[in-house]
Each structure stands twice: as C-alpha cells, then as structure tokens.
Amino acid sequence: MKRRFTIERIPGPLASLYEKASRLVIKTYYAQVAEEILSRCHHGLFLDLGTGPGYLPIEIAKRAPAVRIIGIDLSRPLIRMASANALKSGCASRVHFEVGNAANLRFGKESFDGVISTGMLHVLRDPVSTLLECWRVPRVDR
Numbered sequence: 190m191k192r193r194f195t196i197e198r199i200p201g202p203l204a205s206l207y208e209k210a211s212r213l214v215i216k217t218y219y220a221q222v223a224e225e226i227l228s229r230c231h232h233g234l235f236l237d238l239g240t241g242p243g244y245l246p247i248e249i250a251k252r253a254p255a256v257r258i259i260g261i262d263l264s265r266p267l268i269r270m271a272s273a274n275a276l277k278s279g280c281a282s283r284v285h286f287e288v289g290n291a292a293n294l295r296f297g298k299e300s301f302d303g304v305i306s307t308g309m310l311h312v313l314r315d316p317v318s319t320l321l322e323c324w325r326v327p328r329v330d331r
Contacts, residue, residue: 197263197312197313197314198262198263198264199241199264199266199267200264201264201265201266204264204266204267204270205266205270207241207242207267208241208242208267208270211241211242211244212242212244215244215248219244219245219247219248220248222245222248222307223245223248223249223251223252224252226249226303226305227249227252227253227256230302230303231253231255231256232253232255232256232302233255233256233257233301233302233303234256234257234258234259234300234301234302235249235256235257235258235259235301235302235303235304235305236258236259236260236261236294236296236300236301236303236304236305236326236327237258237259237260237261237304237305237306238261238291238304238305238306238309238319238323239261239262239291239306239307239308239309240260240261240262240267240268240271240286241262241264241267241271241308242267242270242271242274243260243267243270243271243272243274243275243284243286244274245260245305245307246258246260246271246275246284246286247271247274247275247278247280247284250275250278250280250283250284251278251279251280254283256283257283257284257285258283258284258285259284259285259286259287259301260284260285260286260287261286261287261288261289261290261291261294262286262288262289263288263289263290264288265288268286268287268288271286272286291306291309291313291319291322291323292313292314292315292318292319292322293318293322294322294325294326296326297326298325298326299326299327299328299329300326300327300328301326301327301328302327302328303327304323304326304327306323
C-alpha cells in the first residue's frame with residue numbers, strides 16, 4: 190500500500206521564506222484578489238482560511254473600512270507574522286489572526302458574511318471536511 194505524504198501547513202523553518210515570497214506578490218496578486226472580493230461585498234465579517242502571512246485580509250481591510258476579517262492557519266510562525274503585518278499596516282483593529290484548522294472550525298453555524306481562501310485546497314488531507322466547513326459557517330440564503 191502506497192502512503193501519501195501531505196503537508197497541510199508550511200513547516201516552521203520555511204515560514205520566513207514563504208512570507209518573503211508572498212510579500213513579492215502583494216500588488217500583483219493579493220491586491221487584485223482583494224479588489225475582486227470587494228467588488229461583490231464591501232462590509233461584514235469574513236473568514237480567511239490558510240491565511241499564511243495575512244496579506245489578503247490586510248489588503249481587503251485597507252480598502253474596506255466596514256470589513257472585519259479573521260484569518261486562520263495551522264502554522265504558528267505564519268500567524269505571528271500575519272499579526273505583525275497587520276500592526277505594520279495599521280489595520281490590526283479589524284484583522285485578527287489565530288491558529289486554526291479549516292477542516293474543524295471553532296466558529297458556529299452562519300458566523301460569517303463570507304469565507305475566502307487562496308492556494309490551500311490542493312494541500313489538504315481531507316478537502317471534503319474543509320469544504321463542508323466552508324458551507325457551514327457563512328450566513329447565506331439557501
């Protein structure tokens with residue numbers, strides 16, 4: 190039987206490298222994704238799954254004062270970096286980061302106005318559980 194090796198989080202020693210690489214694409218990627226998200230909704234509480242160094246929530250918060258965002262990630266070093274990045278950007282009062290597992294969210298049903306995530310689905314051990322959580326936590330008319 191072949192074992193599948195999946196890494197669901199950026200290992201601690203690589204977190205700094207990942208953060209630096211992510212910083213290089215703030216304007217060319219995260220800013221554009223933020224604009225696309227805000228073209229559909231520009232207020233409320235959002236959840237960012239696999240937030241990494243937090244650049245997407247920060248870009249959203251910088252553009253939309255009526256948005257609050259909680260970003261979660263399995264990597265403690267990246268969560269510390271995301272919190273520091275939010276402080277530097279001046280939006281720490283509207284962006285909160287915490288260690289969390291997207292497949293087992295601590296939030297209640299219909300807690301958020303939206304759920305966002307970029308670049309995470311392909312590395313999940315159990316993507317179905319994560320997608321079910323993405324369906325459970327937003328406030329939507331179904």
